[in-house]
Amino acid sequence: MLVIGDEILSGRTQDTNTSYIARYLGTFGVDLAEARVVPDVHEEIIAALNALRARYDYVITTGGIGPTHDDITADAVAGAFGVELYEHPEIMQMLRARWGEPNAARRRMARVPVGGELVKNPVQGPPGFTIGNVFTLAGVPVIMRGMLEDVGPRLKGGKVTIARTVRVEGSGEGQIAEPLEALAKAHPDLSLGSYPFFGPEGYGSNLVIRGRDAGEVAATVDELIAALDAAGVAKAFEVAGT
Amino acid sequence: MLVIGDEILSGRTQDTNTSYIARYLGTFGVDLAEARVVPDVHEEIIAALNALRARYDYVITTGGIGPTHDDITADAVAGAFGVELYEHPEIMQMLRARWGEPNAARRRMARVPVGGELVKNPVQGPPGFTIGNVFTLAGVPVIMRGMLEDVGPRLKGGKVTIARTVRVEGSGEGQIAEPLEALAKAHPDLSLGSYPFFGPEGYGSNLVIRGRDAGEVAATVDELIAALDAAGVAKAFEVAGT
Numbered sequence: 403m404l405v406i407g408d409e410i411l412s413g414r415t416q417d418t419n420t421s422y423i424a425r426y427l428g429t430f431g432v433d434l435a436e437a438r439v440v441p442d443v444h445e446e447i448i449a450a451l452n453a454l455r456a457r458y459d460y461v462i463t464t465g466g467i468g469p470t471h472d473d474i475t476a477d478a479v480a481g482a483f484g485v486e487l488y489e490h491p492e493i494m495q496m497l498r499a500r501w502g503e504p505n506a507a508r509r510r511m512a513r514v515p516v517g518g519e520l521v522k523n524p525v526q527g528p529p530g531f532t533i534g535n536v537f538t539l540a541g542v543p544v545i546m547r548g549m550l551e552d553v554g555p556r557l558k559g560g561k562v563t564i565a566r567t568v569r570v571e572g573s574g575e576g577q578i579a580e581p582l583e584a585l586a587k588a589h590p591d592l593s594l595g596s597y598p599f600f601g602p603e604g605y606g607s608n609l610v611i612r613g614r615d616a617g618e619v620a621a622t623v624d625e626l627i628a629a630l631d632a633a634g635v636a637k638a639f640e641v642a643g644t
Numbered sequence: 645m646l647v648i649g650d651e652i653l654s655g656r657t658q659d660t661n662t663s664y665i666a667r668y669l670g671t672f673g674v675d676l677a678e679a680r681v682v683p684d685v686h687e688e689i690i691a692a693l694n695a696l697r698a699r700y701d702y703v704i705t706t707g708g709i710g711p712t713h714d715d716i717t718a719d720a721v722a723g724a725f726g727v728e729l730y731e732h733p734e735i736m737q738m739l740r741a742r743w744g745e746p747n748a749a750r751r752r753m754a755r756v757p758v759g760g761e762l763v764k765n766p767v768q769g770p771p772g773f774t775i776g777n778v779f780t781l782a783g784v785p786v787i788m789r790g791m792l793e794d795v796g797p798r799l800k801g802g803k804v805t806i807a808r809t810v811r812v813e814g815s816g817e818g819q820i821a822e823p824l825e826a827l828a829k830a831h832p833d834l835s836l837g838s839y840p841f842f843g844p845e846g847y848g849s850n851l852v853i854r855g856r857d858a859g860e861v862a863a864t865v866d867e868l869i870a871a872l873d874a875a876g877v878a879k880a881f882e883v884a885g886t
Contacts, residue, residue: 408837411676412807413666414852415839417659420681424655434653436688437681439662442837446678469817470838471825507821526842542840565654575711579749583713595650595684596712597657598784600768610656 404450405439406465406475407541419464419546426550431559432460442466447478455536460557465541467530469507479538480515487513492520493528522552561614566623569641570630571606574598578607581629589622591615646692647681648707648717649783661706661788668792673801674702684708689720697724697778702799707783709772711749721780722757729755734762735770764794803856808865811883812872813848820849823871831864833857
């Protein structure tokens, strides 16, 4: 995933697209492997996009496809692929239906790299596009989420990852670590993570077991609770949610 | 900034550290130039850290410094710098004061790369550390924020960036784009961004003017409102916040 935008790097805007996309992809059996945030700088976007698209099956970009001068994502994607931009007739038709003859700024939104296809926008404004293994979506979350619905079905996913959570209350990670590590070693195909919490409501850790084999994940939940109990961590129980 | 953690990439945890750190660094005149999120995989952390520390003045990492088997950040930072880890006597002393003789898991938290220095943790648990131009902090936001207070004063920042926002209501970006771009061209040292919003409360865009010269930023706010007015965008006014 490539998040494009000065507003994320300045801290002005809290990115929520990454976590949404991560969860969405998960339901298609596609794992988010890396995320990068880069500024609105042509060469930076190209360099990051070329690194990511060479390495991963898919890349999703968010941000920078509006009509203003700082919306340079289409230029950068075209630059990364070494192709030109052209005004897509379908988008021009949409813009004309909405605005009459669109001004120069609005026409910018019709530009798609040669060889690209459109990604439907069911929310508001012009579509996104896809070229090669790259999907270019809007940055505004409600629009991005709408576009994503046209991305998921195009992805070739693997088996969906199952995640189950065992919550430990009143014991710190220092007490949990040993049984957790033993279980992680016994189940090399699973990923076991520990995410501590503490605050006015108490302290503890959420232990997340992730894997593609639902049976192994379920068995490991039981093994983990038993192992914690044997280690003197009595208050460990499964909770809903991933 | 390097965010380390499977829980961010799975979408289980919403990262808020990046935007917090971006805003915090801004007050020291340090700009966040890039952010990456990588999984809990030794080689991935090393590769990303080496790329970032070679390119930027500073790198801040978050996550992976607890006592469990998936906390591998210290190992990866040491690997990136090509040095060993050792048990830092000050941390061992803290752990002993808290736990008596600490178990193997807790001792993991005392490990610091040779040549590193500690970063104070005023909240809970052991400190972070710094080596070279890298600062390694906890991932739990409340702890990370506490540690950050010991990082800021060590940074050599530039002039602080000023940001001011003009809010446009009832006009879309297509109408704003032309006067905005003219102003951006007239002020190459400033960054002008347009961040559209729409929803039940109406639509419009927040236009953010950023720069290090407060006088130029202030003058540009006035110029922008005048230029928008001339372009028929009457409802444009400065709002608080960056």
